[in-house]
Amino acid sequence: MEEVQQISVFAENKPGKIEVITKILTKEKINIRAITIASSNKYGVIKLLVDNPEKAYRALKEDGLSVALNPTLALEMEDEPGGLHTIAQIVKKYQINIEDACGFVIKSKEKAVLVIQVKDIEKVKNILLSEKIHFLNKKELYNL
Amino acid sequence: MEYIAREELEKLQFLRLKETLRRVYKSSPFYKRLFKENGLKPLNFKSLKDLPQIPFTTREDLRKNFPYGFLTLPLNRIVRLHTSTGTTGKPKAIFFSKKDIENSAGLIARSMKMTGAKDKDVFQNMMSYGLFTGGLIFHYGAEKLGLLVIPAGAGNTERQIELMMDFKTTIVHITPSYALYLADILEEKGINPRKNLNLRMAYLGAEPYSETTRQKIEQIFNIKAFNSYGLSEMNGPGVAFECQFKEGMHLWEDNFILEIIEPSTGKVLPDGEEGEIVLTSINREAMPILRYRTGDIAFVYPDKCQCERTHRQISRIKSRVDDMFIIRGVNVFPSEVERILMSLSEVGRNYQIILEREKSLDVMRGKVEIKKELFDGSLEHLRELEEKIKAKLKSELMLTPKVELVEPATLPRTTGKAKRVIDKRKI
Numbered sequence: 001m002e003e004v005q006q007i008s009v010f011a012e013n014k015p016g017k018i019e020v021i022t023k024i025l026t027k028e029k030i031n032i033r034a035i036t037i038a039s040s041n042k043y044g045v046i047k048l049l050v051d052n053p054e055k056a057y058r059a060l061k062e063d064g065l066s067v068a069l070n071p072t073l074a075l076e077m078e079d080e081p082g083g084l085h086t087i088a089q090i091v092k093k094y095q096i097n098i099e100d101a102c103g104f105v106i107k108s109k110e111k112a113v114l115v116i117q118v119k120d121i122e123k124v125k126n127i128l129l130s131e132k133i134h135f136l137n138k139k140e141l142y143n144l
Numbered sequence: 145m146e147y148i149a150r151e152e153l154e155k156l157q158f159l160r161l162k163e164t165l166r167r168v169y170k171s172s173p174f175y176k177r178l179f180k181e182n183g184l185k186p187l188n189f190k191s192l193k194d195l196p197q198i199p200f201t202t203r204e205d206l207r208k209n210f211p212y213g214f215l216t217l218p219l220n221r222i223v224r225l226h227t228s229t230g231t232t233g234k235p236k237a238i239f240f241s242k243k244d245i246e247n248s249a250g251l252i253a254r255s256m257k258m259t260g261a262k263d264k265d266v267f268q269n270m271m272s273y274g275l276f277t278g279g280l281i282f283h284y285g286a287e288k289l290g291l292l293v294i295p296a297g298a299g300n301t302e303r304q305i306e307l308m309m310d311f312k313t314t315i316v317h318i319t320p321s322y323a324l325y326l327a328d329i330l331e332e333k334g335i336n337p338r339k340n341l342n343l344r345m346a347y348l349g350a351e352p353y354s355e356t357t358r359q360k361i362e363q364i365f366n367i368k369a370f371n372s373y374g375l376s377e378m379n380g381p382g383v384a385f386e387c388q389f390k391e392g393m394h395l396w397e398d399n400f401i402l403e404i405i406e407p408s409t410g411k412v413l414p415d416g417e418e419g420e421i422v423l424t425s426i427n428r429e430a431m432p433i434l435r436y437r438t439g440d441i442a443f444v445y446p447d448k449c450q451c452e453r454t455h456r457q458i459s460r461i462k463s464r465v466d467d468m469f470i471i472r473g474v475n476v477f478p479s480e481v482e483r484i485l486m487s488l489s490e491v492g493r494n495y496q497i498i499l500e501r502e503k504s505l506d507v508m509r510g511k512v513e514i515k516k517e518l519f520d521g522s523l524e525h526l527r528e529l530e531e532k533i534k535a536k537l538k539s540e541l542m543l544t545p546k547v548e549l550v551e552p553a554t555l556p557r558t559t560g561k562a563k564r565v566i567d568k569r570k571i
Binding site for chain 1: 514516519520521522523524526527548549550551552553554
């Protein structure tokens with residue numbers, strides 16, 4: 001079980017900002033697994049799950065962007081009604097505060113994943129393990 | 145005094161200058177040094193024409209000699225401190241003796257009387273009280289003239305309106321931008337500023353504005369609006385004031401010696417030519433300042449005013465020599481904003497200040513580059529940083545800015561002096 005790395009990029013809310021990022025990633029032949037954008041009025045943070053986060057991080061940084069690499073946990077779920085509910089119950093039971101999350105389907109009607117960012121990652125990891133939640137490891141997530 | 149013959153006025157000026165020179169030479173640590181360094185002695189001054197022998201005093205001198213370097217009186221004779229906001233590093237500390245306060249109030253009373261203020265008037269002072277001279281000094285002057293003074297202070301529009309309605313305010317002291325804002329709010333509330341108020345006059349000051357704005361304010365409220373000029377280094381407000389003809393501000397030459405100079409060479413210019421206002425306080429006890437470079441650009445009207453007052457008139461202040469800007473009555477130096485921003489470790493190298501007018505209220509918007517290394521991927525932390533910058537600027541500048549974080553190295557930069565202030569306000 002290991003943490004997976006998520007990339008965050010600081011960006012002003014301006015047309016063409018995502019294109020700057022995708023251009024670099026395309027050039028580096030980096031494949032995007034998931035993207036979310038959170039914005040606050042004039043600026044925001046673009047978060048990316050990619051197949052090679054370290055390489056993407058270096059490339060974006062070299063291009064002068066403000067970029068950070070954050071450890072996250074990728075929780076596997078059944079792609080069926082109640083799949084997320086199972087996890088939500090655990091989160092509630094242990095009073096875990098999720099700072100950021102994104103979920104997507106890996107294999108239709110079979111598997112989905114919830115990628116979460118939390119403060120005390122070790123502690124949360126152990127809780128989830130004790131609750132028999134399966135994590136996607138780096139290899140699994142990056143090679144989706 | 146207002147109609148004193150020019151010759152007599154100049155005699156008085158020289159008398160007071162001599163007295164001031166003796167005073168500073170004897171007691172002001174800064175001038176003692178300056179006179180010695182330049183081989184100057186009060187006795188060698190034979191007429192007003194000798195004044196230019198004295199080197200200029202600058203804002204920088206006040207700063208370097210903070211806080212007591214200009215004092216000519218012991219602290220037990222000092223009764224008041226005012227400071228000038230928004231300077232680099234330390235503020236300018238301006239001290240007043242009892243007599244200085246009385247004199248300053250006297251000039252305000254004289255100015256108000258000149259505009260037609262009477263003891264039956266109700267005067268609502270909407271300038272900020274406290275360290276800013278515009279509030280308290282004006283207050284004292286209005287009381288001296290016997291008006292009913294409402295020390296409302298700045299802001300709190302609801303209460304301002306309530307006071308104006310309840311006590312039938314006839315005169316206000318207000319910044320032009322706030323006057324326009326007030327008009328908007330009054331109209332929103334269904335109060336007709338022309339009919340439902342008892343207002344008859346406004347004293348406008350503390351920020352640059354145009355003749356058009358004055359006329360607009362006069363029209364909106366159906367009042368007479370007078371332009372005033374002052375600076376804390378020279379007692380605060382009431383240095384110069386418009387008379388009933390509202391063409392230029394009579395500068396009270398029995399209290400100040402007025403010169404206009406070419407900013408680059410320091411050459412004294414004749415009346416009618418535009419240059420920097422240089423003032424010498426000649427009726428001040430605690431802290432006389434000689435040949436002070438105000439940084440304000442204006443010209444002296446060459447012709448005598450229709451009102452027959454003999455004190456010469458200065459034009460509306462056209463601009464500033466330096467890049468200082470005035471926003472909602474607060475003097476802000478870009479160098480000061482820079483100092484504050486750079487004191488925060490999260491802030492990158494570049495910033496930009498944009499001045500805008502939103503609903504006729506001036507707003508300062510700071511675009512601040514963040515430091516790349518400190519970005520940790522959290523939007524929440526960015527918001528916290530934004531709040532932190534805002535709070536820091538607010539506490540030091542005494543005005544609430546808007547703050548926008550931008551990506552590192554995205555703001556325009558020039559090799560020379562960066563254009564850091566963009567003034568989009570139309571005055």
